[in-house]
Amino acid sequence: MRTFTKATALGSAVLALVAIGLGPGSPTSARADRDTLNPAPGNETMMINVPWQGGHLHYLDNGRKGLGPGDLFLGTDLPVFDEVTGERIGTSDGVELILSARHDGTVTDQTTFRFAGGHVDVDGIIRHTDTPLRMTVTGGTGRYLGVSGQLTLVKEDAHRKVEVMRLELVR
Numbered sequence: 293m294r295t296f297t298k299a300t301a302l303g304s305a306v307l308a309l310v311a312i313g314l315g316p317g318s319p320t321s322a323r324a325d326r327d328t329l330n331p332a333p334g335n336e337t338m339m340i341n342v343p344w345q346g347g348h349l350h351y352l353d354n355g356r357k358g359l360g361p362g363d364l365f366l367g368t369d370l371p372v373f374d375e376v377t378g379e380r381i382g383t384s385d386g387v388e389l390i391l392s393a394r395h396d397g398t399v400t401d402q403t404t405f406r407f408a409g410g411h412v413d414v415d416g417i418i419r420h421t422d423t424p425l426r427m428t429v430t431g432g433t434g435r436y437l438g439v440s441g442q443l444t445l446v447k448e449d450a451h452r453k454v455e456v457m458r459l460e461l462v463r
Contacts, residue, residue, distance in 0.1 A: 337461070
C-alpha cells in the first residue's frame with residue numbers, strides 16, 4: 293500500500309492539470325484540428341503529458357500542520373505537451389483539495405486545459421488507489437464547446453518526469 297505523502301499529492305495535482313486521449317483506432321496527435329474555432333464533429337482523443345515541474349505550483353497547509361484534509365494545491369500555467377510529437381500544445385490551471393488521507397489520499401480536483409481554439413474542463417473526486425485513475429470532462433469552450441468524456445492517467449513516467457494521460461472527448 294502506498295503512503296500518502298506531499299509527493300503523492302503533488303503527483304495527483306499534476307494529474308489534475310494534464311490531459312491525454314486516444315480516439316477510435318490508433319492514437320492521434322493532440323495537435324489535430326486544434327486551430328479551428330468551430331467544434332469538430334465526432335469524438336477526439338489526445339495523448340498528452342505534463343512535466344512534474346514547470347508553471348507555478350503552490351501548496352497551502354490549511355488543516356492541521358502537515359499534509360492532510362483541508363490542504364490545497366494550486367497550479368497555473370503548467371505546460372501541456374503532445375505525447376506523440378513532443379510539441380507544447382497548451383497549458384493547464386487547476387486546484388486540488390485534500391478531503392481525506394484514506395485510500396492513499398482522497399481529493400477533489402478541478403482543472404482547465406487551455407488549447408489553441410478553446411478550453412477543456414475536467415473535474416472530479418478521486419482516490420489515489422483508483423485503478424485506473426480517471427476524471428470527468430465537464431465541458432469546454434470554442435472548438436470544445438459541448439464536449440464530455442474522461443481523462444485517464446496512463447502512466448507516471450519517472451524516467452522522463454511526466455504524467456502521461458489520455459483525454460477522450462465525446463461530442
